[in-house]
Amino acid sequence: MDRLIYTAMTGANAAANRQAVLSNNLANVSTNGFRAQLATYRAVPLRGEGATTRVFAVEATAGHLNTPGPAQRTGRSLDAMAMGEAWFAVQGLDGTEAYTRNGNFEVATDGTLTTGNGRQVLSSDGGAITSPAGAELSISPDGNISAKVGGQPANVIGRLKLAVPTADDPLKRGDDGLFRTLSGDPMNNEDTARVQVGVLEGSNVNAIESMVGMIQTARQFEAQMRLMQTAESNDRSAGQLLGLQG
Secondary structure, three states: OOOHHHHHHHHHHHHHHHHHHHHHHHHOOOOOOOOOEOOOEEEEEOOOOOOOOOEEEEEOOOOEOOOOOOEEEOOOOOEEEEOOOOEEEEEOOOOOEEEEOOOEEEEOOOOEEEEOOOOEEEEOOOOEOEOOOOOEEEEOOOOEEEEEOOOOOOEEEEEEOEEOOOOOOOEEEOOOOOEEEOOOOOOOOOOOOOEEEOEEEOOOOOHHHHHHHHHHHHHHHHHHHHHHHHHHHHHHHHHHHHOOOO
């Protein structure tokens, strides 16, 4: 069988994977703090005897688009947007420290500060932030969280952990949608990091660009499938020729 069918298969597989990535990005166009996932591939010539006439499509190292999303003003005291390259530290379901740009915070029934989807928010010392019963919480630009009960003065009960990744240990998206360092080690708290209160960061997915990419990828997939059909047709014709009696 012509090796064309195998090389066309790698192209079709790459197109299908890219379509899945684009679909996931488009589905999260309204998710606060979402970072668009990137899909990258490289052409690798199939080397062997004779001329290099076949090229495989091989997945390369992919990451995420690290540009900030649009600021969406809410006016809510427990909504915050990390400025610059800072990330909020939360505790993942596996117990490890993870990071998110979604600053939509809530107070759980036990008084623990969590994200909107229930992840425990970590303080600058790596612990939980617990609110007194019936307290009204507010966040200051430096990440300090104050609690006010009734007519009493507000007291600082903790500070949000804001971490900035480095080039030596960048962030990588996990299966749970949270980000962790490539090494798995927790990042240090960045004292100079700031937040914008009453604002949420939107998704950095460009819906129009994703739609155009999906259309283009669908056409690429169809082209690869036609190549596979051509290879099958050529193989069938060759078999018929070889079966002819002289």
